[in-house]
Amino acid sequence: MIRGIFDFLRGSRTPPVVPPRQKLFFDEAPDHIYAIGDVHGCDDTLGRLEDLIFEDSRKRDGTKWLVMLGDYVDRGPKSASVMDRLTSRPRADIKRICLAGNHEDVMLDFFQNPSADHRWLDFGGLETLYSYGLHKIPSNRRVLKNALLSHFPDEHLTFLETLPSLLSVPGYCFVHAGIRDGVALADQDDADLLWLRPEEDKKNVATSEFVTVHGHTPVSDVEIGTGRINLDTGAFMSGILSAVRLSGRNEPEIIQCG
Known part of the structure; x- marks a missing residue:
């Protein structure tokens, strides 16, 4: 299935060999972790959700992390603004960790291989181009790539290239899409x-060792199930961006903004 997606995006050619992304492992968890689902260019909503999270965090003692679960670009109207926000320091005493989503990978893939049959623009990339100030889209994909790069800050490209794919702390694993059952x-x-759907591997996020917190698969309401939490409430369609606060042994608390 995953190979089929790449075939769709890249005209059935074999994807290039790219270095694996970093995976982050920590022996200790912070006192509080806030995780945010798929943003997809909805910067105004993200700003309001951050306000709620920062207000909540000021009421709580201890260390605090903000984990972004990927898919910052495409589909929504303000991908460039989202990237500006995430490449700047957060406005509160909180450590922010951003993970890679499949849309970040597809955008990078376009930069590496701007072929005529690449489907990034059909995958939400057109809205991303508009957000970077490109409204006249060249038909030649290599010309388009160069035009985009001329509008694309270096720190945005570095951000895309260096996003880790996984964050693990005792009790929780954070990824964009899911994990494969039986694989360390x-x-x-x-x-x-970055691409797995829960239905593709029924056990892919069920484990007694930790809870997997992910996005990628849109749901109407945050799903808190056995061994997993799905935070993708389809912000670019529903207008609702969702987060969860995980504080020690306390029950997960949902924070939403629409």
Whole structure:
């Protein structure tokens, strides 16, 4: 299935060999973790959700992390603004960790291979181009790539290239899409972490060792199930961006903004 997606996006050619993304493992968890689902260019909503999270965090003692679960670009109207926000320091005493989503991978793939039959623009990329100030889209894809790069800050490209694919702390694993059952976290394939759907591997996020917090598969309401939490509430369609606060042994608390 995952290979089929790449075939669709890249005209059935074999994807290039790219270095694996970093996976982050921590022996200790912070006192509070806030995780945010798929943003997809909805910067205004993200700003309001951050306000709620920062207000909540000021009421709580201890260390705090903000984990972004990927898919910052495409589909929504303000991908460039989202990238500006995420490449700047957060406005509160909180550590922010951003993970890679499949849309970041597809955008990078276009930069590496701007072929005439690449489908990034049909995958939400057109809205991203508009957000970077490109409204006249050249038909030649290599000309388009160069035009985009001329509008694309270096720190945005570095950000895309260096996003980790997994974050693990005691009790929780954070990824964009899902994990493959029976595979150690250190050995998980980036393609699975960024593209896997829960229905493709029924056990892919069910484990007694930790809860997997992910996005990627849109749901009408945040799903808190056995071994997993799905935070993708389709912000670019529904207008609702969702987050969860995880505080020690307390029950997960949902924070939403629409």
